[in-house]
Amino acid sequence: MNQQIEQEHRVDAQGNPTGGRTHGVGIEINWQDGPLGRGADRKEPNGAFIEGVLAACIGRLSYFQQSKFACKENQLALEKMHEALYWLNARTALREARQVEGTHAA
Helix, strand or coil, X not given: CCCCCEEEEEECCCCCEEEEEEEECXXXXXXXXXXXXXXXXXXXXXXXXXXXXXXXXXXXXXXXHCCCCCCHHHHHHHHHHHHHHHHHHHHHHHHHHCCCCCXXXX
């Protein structure tokens, strides 16, 4: 079953992706709105990150894999979600090495 999902994605005055909202039955995600900044200017998150949502999906599907619903397809989906999380974290590490993580610098 494909669940009906509604999404609103916003940009700031400079055209940078910023906050938004994704929702459906049982789903309510308010996305991070704006960069977190760096160093002493670092702010607390005000919304969800893709990495956090992926971690939640991994947790839920892993739970199913420990039940009678364990299957090859779930395992393959888990592997791909772990791979996606790996690459997003690699991107963050590269941005941190360039000292642009937490900013709108590309």
